[in-house]
Amino acid sequence: GAGVSQSPSNKVTEKGKDVELRCDPISGHTALYWYRQSLGQGLEFLIYFQGNSAPDKSGLPSDRFSAERTGGSVSTLTIQRTQQEDSAVYLCASSAQRGQETQYFGPGTRLLVL
Amino acid sequence: QKEVEQDPGPLSVPEGAIVSLNCTYSNSAFQYFMWYRQYSRKGPELLMYTYSSGNKEDGRFTAQVDKSSKYISLFIRDSQPSDSATYLCAMSGGSNFGNEKLTFGTGTRLTIIP
Numbered sequence: 001g002a003g004v005s006q007s008p009s010n011k012v013t014e015k016g017k018d019v020e021l022r023c024d025p026i027s028g029h030t031a032l033y034w035y036r037q038s039l040g041q042g043l044e045f046l047i048y049f050q051g052n053s054a055p056d057k058s059g060l061p062s063d064r065f066s067a068e069r070t071g072g073s074v075s076t077l078t079i080q081r082t083q084q085e086d087s088a089v090y091l092c093a094s095s096a097q098r099g100q101e102t103q104y105f106g107p108g109t110r111l112l113v114l
Numbered sequence: 115q116k117e118v119e120q121d122p123g124p125l126s127v128p129e130g131a132i133v134s135l136n137c138t139y140s141n142s143a144f145q146y147f148m149w150y151r152q153y154s155r156k157g158p159e160l161l162m163y164t165y166s167s168g169n170k171e172d173g174r175f176t177a178q179v180d181k182s183s184k185y186i187s188l189f190i191r192d193s194q195p196s197d198s199a200t201y202l203c204a205m206s207g208g209s210n211f212g213n214e215k216l217t218f219g220t221g222t223r224l225t226i227i228p
Contacts, residue, residue: 004157033216042220043218044218045216056215091157093216101148101163101206101214105157106157108156108157
């Protein structure tokens, strides 16, 4: 079946603007994760959803970052008042259910804040 | 000190050679160990998944986990130019312990020279 999809694939924005990044997980996958990949920092966990609830938001770097998931499927990561240090690749992953540890990643959204 | 340490390379080897990639970690709660391959401007692709200590083989790839030493390895036999990519180790404590998120190494950039 289809894998994890993300949109947009690339986003260029001006400092101070808000951006929304979208993730469509693999159909039927109940767990969804957001990670950020930046040069020199590697892949860092942001937030985890089980269904529509987020039991672990510990990786969100500031209150400018928020995420939601609706219908146990699509998730949106929102960054308000973007800063240049927010420039990174934002990756979404999903896994089948609790107890299934393997996570499958989407292609990512490359965000550049000018 | 990072929870997961991985030599960033770059690592260049001739085609047909055996490649050894390694990670060390400090968190004894990690139970699940994964290797991902990431091509340039793509999302990470799951290669190998291992639970606890031991070896796992899949085609040309072998993953080893030594929990007593907190050391994991990935071996690639008969390396091919198509294996040229960044290899990321990742690990988690597991969803049954409420610790689903993956913690990644920084990745090793590998080039196979024809």
